[in-house]
Amino acid sequence: MADHMNVFEPYVSKAPHHEDALTRAFLLVLRGVPVAHAAWLVLVDRAHRANRGEGIPPLHELGTPAVETQTSTVPSVERVLSLLQTDEAYFRDKDALPSPRRQVLDGVVSYGGAFAIVLENKPSNRNIWEDQLDVSLPSDSMLDPRVACVAWKDIVLAWAALLEAQLLSPAEAVLLGDFLNYVEERFPSLRPYSRVSLCGTDIERLQRRCRILLLAIAGEGNVAYHRPSSWFVRLADGHCAVKVALLPRRRSKDLCLTVEIAPGDTSSQARILYRDVSLPDLQALASHGWELKANLHFAHMQKNELRTDVALTIEGYWDFWKNRVEWIRQWKRPEFEQVLADLVAKGLASDQDRKEFDRKFVKTNWWKFNMCPGLILNWWLPLDEAAQLDQQGGLQAAVKAAIEDAASALKARLPW
Helix, strand or coil: CCCCCCCCCCCCCCCCCCHHHHHHHHHHHHHHCHHHHHHHHHHHHHHHHHCCCCCCCCHHHCCCEEEEEEECCCCCCCEEEEEEEECCCCCCCCCCCECCCCCCEEEEEEECCCEEEEEEEECCHHHCCHHHHCECCCCCCEECCCCEEEEHHHHHHHHHHHHHCCCCCHHHHHHHHHHHHHHHHHCHHHCCCCCHHHHCCCHHHHHHHHHHHHHHHHCHHHEEEECCCEEEEECCCCCCCCEEEEEEEEECCEEEEEEEECCCCCHHHHHHHHHHCCHHHHHHHHHHCEEEEEEEEEEECCEEEEECCCCCCHHHHHHHHHCCHHHCCEEEHHHHHHHHHHHHHCCCCCHHHHHHHHHHHHCCCCCEEEEEEEEEEEEEEEHHHHHHHHHCCCHHHHHHHHHHHHHHHCCCCCCC
16 A cells, blocks of 8 residues: 555545545645644644643654554554644543544654654534544553644644745745645635634735635636735626726725726726716615725826826716717827816816826826726725624625626626
8 A cells, every 4th residue: 555645645546625635735744844843733732721731842852753644553652642623623521532443543643652643634623523532542652631623724824924934945845835725725614714704904814815705706717816916807808897806905994805996997998988887877886885986097008107186076077088088098298288287177187196297207208198087996895894794604795796786887797
């Protein structure tokens, strides 16, 4: 039989999303990345003490580790600790006991003759059978009565922090990075950002949660990343907008999740916007939690260089561009002074915008810019409400409904 702990001998009969494959991948990291092993033991020690145990020694005080999986035997050691790894903190009230049952152990990590950890891996705590935490032991070994439980999200967080801190050798970084990617793809419920409440106010974790929500809504091929901050769903070509983003953002002092769409972000999209879309349809989105703002900007070489301070109401802004579609075009240097003066006079730009335009366009000798009189649509969901919805299983549906409402008003076709 092939050695299950040989990195080049994967399970043949078990799929990558099987819990035994997760156990094997985890134990391979313990074997190959000592600093990750040490970080894991800190979590085990903390979990054991949380269940009124005496804790365990750190890695540098233990013997050389030996790792096995899918084994029926525990080596002869002085002390054995029963450890559960699952998706939520789980405490067993009664003591762990030596078991007479025949057993196949998910994992055994032993440290010389003094100590061993017997691992029971349950990616879902609903599948825990308490007697599995009892262990059949050699006659000369003692089972610690207090069971320890480590949540997978804490392991993922600890190991991701090691990777981000660049504390690993190149080979260690590859092994640990592959493990984290494996968990990401095969066991998404174990990620520390599988629900908004697990992300806290950490922007990076919230961004990852946004990505997972969009993937669930739109599918793998329709979700992409826009640097520096947001994941988005691609819209079909030929509409007034090209993407719908979901991202964490502050609104005043409160952190929210927001769905954001920028119709009319280019000159060609703006012409479609004022031709095909109805302002009353957009304003009706307010009853579904949407906010509508002007987004006039000047673009150069496909980059938005300057957004202006618009003083007009949204109705005045809309009417201006609806009746001046011929202004939605490329403007050249001889026209700069007059068009800027007109925009300032009509409340579509400020004197400060004019100074900034001179700095960005006139003094750089750029000879043209594209007029892009777009809009910004935001659907705001305070983070505490998002966490509650996510806990109840309703966040994905709420985000999807918000996107569909806005797409309908914008006459845009979604990929689902």
